[in-house]
Amino acid sequence: MNKKKNNNLLAVIILASGIGKRFGGGMPKQYKKIGSKSILEISINSFIINNNNNDIYVTYNKLHEIYIKPIKKKNSTINFLLGGNNRQLSALK
Numbered sequence: 001m002n003k004k005k006n007n008n009l010l011a012v013i014i015l016a017s018g019i020g021k022r023f024g025g026g027m028p029k030q031y032k033k034i035g036s037k038s039i040l041e042i043s044i045n046s047f048i049i050n051n052n053n054n055d056i057y058v059t060y061n062k063l064h065e066i067y068i069k070p071i072k073k074k075n076s077t078i079n080f081l082l083g084g085n086n087r088q089l090s091a092l093k
Contacts, residue, residue, distance in 0.1 A: 009052050009053060010052055011053070011054050011056075012047045012053050012055070013058075013059070014040070014057070015059050015083065015087055015091060016058055016059060017060050017061040017064075017083025017084070018030070018061070018087070019063075027067065028061070028064060031064065038067075040058070040071060041071055041074075044056065044058065044071070044075060044078065057078070057079045057080075057081060058080050058081070059082070059083035059084075059090040060081075060083055068080065
């Protein structure tokens with residue numbers, strides 16, 4: 001049986017490669033924890049729960065490998081891509 005793809009589904013791009021300079025602190029804000037999960041994990045989970053997504057893409061900064069590695073491990077079905085030098089270039093990835 002062929003499963004027909006729903007054309008109403010969305011692709012999600014989460015731009016998470018920023019350094020959080022304005023936020024301050026020792027780590028970028030997307031990796032700060034609220035309870036036991038990072039802000040990025042909370043964002044990813046909110047889209048996983050929504051079944052109207054074809055694909056989820058997350059851009060990240062190559063300098064943040066220490067933070068992103070455990071998140072990538074937990075979310076093997078998500079596409080993780082290195083971000084660009086600015087938000088616009090990350091979105092083009």
